[in-house]
Amino acid sequence: MSRPGGRRSEDDLRAAFAAKATQAPKAEDVLRAVRRATRPRPSKLRWLLPAVAAAAAAPAAMSANNGVCRPDQVRAAVTVRRDAGVERATLTVTALADCRIARVPRVTWNGATVGAVPAPDAGGTRSGSGAPRTATADRYGLLAAGATATAIIAATDPCSARAGDAVQVDWGAGEVELHATGAAPRCEAPAQPARLNIGPFRGLS
Amino acid sequence: MTFEEFAATRLDAVLRFAVVLTNDRGLAEDVVQEVLIRAYGRWAQIAELDYPEAYVRRMVVNEFLSWRRKWARYVPYAEVEPDVREPDQAAAQAERSAMLAEVGKLPRRQRAVLVLRYYEGLSDAQIGEILGCAETTVRGYAFRGLAALRIELTSSAMKSEDPT
Numbered sequence: 001m002s003r004p005g006g007r008r009s010e011d012d013l014r015a016a017f018a019a020k021a022t023q024a025p026k027a028e029d030v031l032r033a034v035r036r037a038t039r040p041r042p043s044k045l046r047w048l049l050p051a052v053a054a055a056a057a058a059p060a061a062m063s064a065n066n067g068v069c070r071p072d073q074v075r076a077a078v079t080v081r082r083d084a085g086v087e088r089a090t091l092t093v094t095a096l097a098d099c100r101i102a103r104v105p106r107v108t109w110n111g112a113t114v115g116a117v118p119a120p121d122a123g124g125t126r127s128g129s130g131a132p133r134t135a136t137a138d139r140y141g142l143l144a145a146g147a148t149a150t151a152i153i154a155a156t157d158p159c160s161a162r163a164g165d166a167v168q169v170d171w172g173a174g175e176v177e178l179h180a181t182g183a184a185p186r187c188e189a190p191a192q193p194a195r196l197n198i199g200p201f202r203g204l205s
Numbered sequence: 206m207t208f209e210e211f212a213a214t215r216l217d218a219v220l221r222f223a224v225v226l227t228n229d230r231g232l233a234e235d236v237v238q239e240v241l242i243r244a245y246g247r248w249a250q251i252a253e254l255d256y257p258e259a260y261v262r263r264m265v266v267n268e269f270l271s272w273r274r275k276w277a278r279y280v281p282y283a284e285v286e287p288d289v290r291e292p293d294q295a296a297a298q299a300e301r302s303a304m305l306a307e308v309g310k311l312p313r314r315q316r317a318v319l320v321l322r323y324y325e326g327l328s329d330a331q332i333g334e335i336l337g338c339a340e341t342t343v344r345g346y347a348f349r350g351l352a353a354l355r356i357e358l359t360s361s362a363m364k365s366e367d368p369t
Contacts, residue, residue: 008354013323020228030237
C-alpha cells in the first residue's frame with residue numbers, strides 16, 4: 001500500500017507483480033499456437049517432386065522414341081511462293097525443346113507422295129520421301145530448342161503447289177497435317193498432280 | 206524432461222513471469238510463443254541443462270529486450286482489468302494499477318531488473334548473469350527504476366546504493 005506522501009514500499013511492488021501475474025494467458029492457448037507453428041509442414045519438395053520425376057523421365061521418354069520430336073514439341077509450317085513461274089514451298093520446323101527429326105521427312109502433298117532428295121551424308125533411294133524407313137541414327141538430326149530447320153519442296157511443274165493445299169509431314173513421329181500458306185500469285189493454269197521433291201532439312205546438327 | 210513435460214508443468218509459471226515482465230498479456234503471449242518455437246527446435250540441448258526452465262526464462266527476457274524491432278507491427282491497446290474488486294479494495298487496486306502503469310513506462314532493462322528481483326526473487330548477481338551485465342550495473346538499473354516508482358527502500362544495501 002502506498003505510504004503518505006506518495007511513497008511506496010518494495011512489498012507494494014511485489015504485490016503488484018503478483019496481481020499482474022494472474023492475468024497470464026493460458027498455457028494451452030500458447031501451446032496450441034506453438035504446435036501449429038512447429039508442426040511439420042508439407043514439404044515444398046512435395047510440389048517439386050513431380051517436376052523432378054518428369055524431368056528424370058524425359059530422357060527415358062526421349063530414348064523410348066529415339067528422341068524424335070513429338071508434334072507438340074515443334075511449330076511446323078509450309079509456305080509456298082512462286083519462283084520463276086514454278087512454285088517452291090518451304091517446310092519450316094522450329095523446336096520448342098531439344099529433339100530430333102528425320103533429315104529428310106516423308107511428305108505427301110494433297111495425297112501425292114513427294115519425292116525425296118536424300119541428305120548428302122545419308123544413303124537411301126529417291127523413290128519417295130520416308131526417313132523412318134531407315135532407322136539409322138544419321139537419318140536424324142538434332143534440332144536444338146529454339147532452332148529452326150527448313151527444307152525446300154520444289155515443284156517440277158507449275159501450279160503443283162498452292163496455298164491451302166493439305167500437306168502431310170512425317171519427320172519420324174507420325175504424320176502431321178499442315179496447310180500450305182503463302183502469298184503465291186494465283187495460278188491461272190489448271191491444278192496439276194503434285195510433282196514435287198523435298199530436299200534435306202537445313203539447320204540440323 | 207521432454208518439451209511436452211516442460212510445457213505441462215512449467216509453462217504456466219513462465220507465462221506468469223512473462224506477463225509481469227512485459228506488463229501486457231498479449232505481448233507476453235507473443236514473446237513466450239516465439240521463445241517456445243525456438244526452444245522446441247533445440248530442446249534436446251536445453252533438456253540437458255541443469256535448469257531448463259531458467260534457460261527458457263532467460264530466453265524470454267532476451268526476447269523481451271530485443272522486441273523493439275517488432276514494435277512497429279504491434280498495436281498497443283489499453284488493458285482493461287475485470288472489475289471484480291470489493292469496494293474496500295478499490296483504493297489498493299487503483300494504486301496497484303497505477304504502479305503497474307508506471308512500471309510499464311520504465312526502460313525495459315530497468316523493468317526487467319525489477320521483475321527479476323521482486324517477482325522472481327533473484328539476486329543481483331543472478332540478474333546480472335541473465336542480462337549479461339555487472340552486478341553493480343544491475344543495482345544501478347534497480348535504483349533508478351525504484352526511484353522512478355517512488356518506492357521506499359527497506360533494504361539497507363539498496364539505501365546506501367547510489368550508482369550516480
